[in-house]
Amino acid sequence: MFKTRKTTGRQRAFNLGESINVYLEDKRLAKRSERTIRTYNQTLRHFEKFCADRNLTGTESDCVKEYVKFLSFEKTKWDDHPTSQRSEQGVGVSSRSVNNVIRNLRIFYNWAQKEYGIFDGSPAERVEYQKEAEQTFEVFTDEDVTKLLSTPNKRTYTGFRDYVMMLILVDTGVRIGELTHTKIADIDLVYRQINLRAEITKAKRSRTLPLSKTTADAISELIEYVNVQDEDDYVFLTQFGERYYGDTFSKMLKKYGKKAGIKDARVSPHTFRHYFAVKFLLNGGDPFALMKILGHTDMAMTRRYVNYLNSNVKEMHDKASPVTALMDKGNNRKRGPKMFK
Template identity: 30%
Template sequence: MLKRVENDYVRREQDRIELLDDLFDIFYRAKIAEGIAERTLETYRENYRFFCGYLKSNDFELKLKSVTPSVIRNYITWMLKSKRKWNGHSHKPEKYQTEGLSPVTVNMRLKGLRTMFRFLHAEKLINSNPFANIKNVKETEGDINILSVNQLKKLIRAPDRTTYSGYRDFSMLILQIDTFCRVGEIVSLKKKDIDFERGIIRLRSTMTKSRRSRVLPISEYTMRLLRKLIDYTSKKSNSEYVFLTVYGEKMSANHFRSRLKKYAEAAGLDMRIYPYLLRHTGATMFLEANHNTRLLQLLLGHVDPRQVLRYTHLSSAYIKSEHEKHSPLNQVVK
């Protein structure tokens, strides 16, 4: 009897909740209750808005009945073949506004929706999951790029260290190369997170992508830079953050990205320079010198050791050097 009452209640809920906005709201509130990171919540919101934009532009109602496997597959095809990259972004040159998103981007767009509908089905708020048989787009492994030592030297020479902003940016570059921190972790660094006596920085769980805190060593050179920077900013601002704008506000990740782009141009580097590239480069150089993947995993903050492989594609020069040393041919041809 109780089971029948429960089922009747579920059916009434299913009849009542037809608007996608209502279903998303239930899902979103549940994820907040689970303590999901804010950046993940923002990704859920963005991917949902993106999907709703597609539905509206194709005259679909924003209701559950509009979300069918056929509609989802058409959505995927549209993203792959027709969606214009950076459409509406005035700061992006025309040459970058090409048609079709990458498989990686498409799968990222699908991930949040997949999570949402899996949740709704598990909670018995929908009768079936329209994403159940939708597969990810096959991804091809892209080229792995890292900066050479000479390129890194050119890059760190670009900021004008006689100015506050140049010295700050130089310090941020050095810190990322030294520790492989993510840019979000760097801009969120507070003065209290630096232990100058022990030569370490503490990344709080609220700062990290994995939601796990970690402690990273920093070199003497990096410590001197940070100490000088903090001594200066402490006289100008009461902010608790290490890296500040010229107005005394916390630096944003996007601000640093745009500054990095300008330095790359000033250094004459004919390639796209972005914070992740510095992280990847530092990790690769560390592994080539140390060969300790477990230690690198801890420094990078990855839970799964397999994730380290994405950052540690060894340079062709190192591979050639090791091949020369250990080639079986050395034992055959003397």
């Protein structure tokens, strides 16, 4: 167990649940993003429940190690995700997810050491990061995207809204959380772009998303239909005039995917992001420009898309080969009877 100093002032006895409350409040005061605080809260509350279920206080030297074992070999994957389907669930979360938990618990316990005078070492520091497999991702085919875009009923507001959101995802690769936070004032139809405010982006940096004419026209039609008067209003609303959340859209997207018969790719907003990135590079886009559009802070993630294309070069050649195209075209001509065996 931890050993603690005798403390005065703010420092007091360590209680896991109360400590999490104080920690999250400190992060709010430090102006950490809503997304970051939500991640901390989710990670720490799950850890708190794990400890409570096993009569642990969170001060045991091996409590984090036991939690990591649970995540790696016992926890049902996606069981707490709002849009997961039972068929997608399995046992054990990814090494990447486990490492994120370890990282967040290390930050929390480092804070707790200062807050409560704990000096005998953090249980999180004693847990090594897991080796991560090279990340892979699924990409929609052009046919998948065409089917998805044709699925919503564009004669209704909700259907047209979802169609416009899909268009933007295809056109820009924007994160769904950034898109649903977009306000009327962020849309520039004259220059055909969306100006993402720093406070709504993952990296806390503002950036500009160029739009095609088709997408800009669709956004214009949606805004005109809703007849929003205040530029501070959100662009994407429910049929009751409230903000449309990303989780709700993700659930609708799964329904569209099922209706469209999409089976070879995970139907999610982020799969659109992968699709945009791959198509951007395939069509001659510059990797550094892609990095800026996607909001990456360095080239590491962008390089994954370049590597993906390199690893699939044979498949792409088979599809794009001029010889294949010519032969297929020739095979479509009507021929007479064979003269030779």
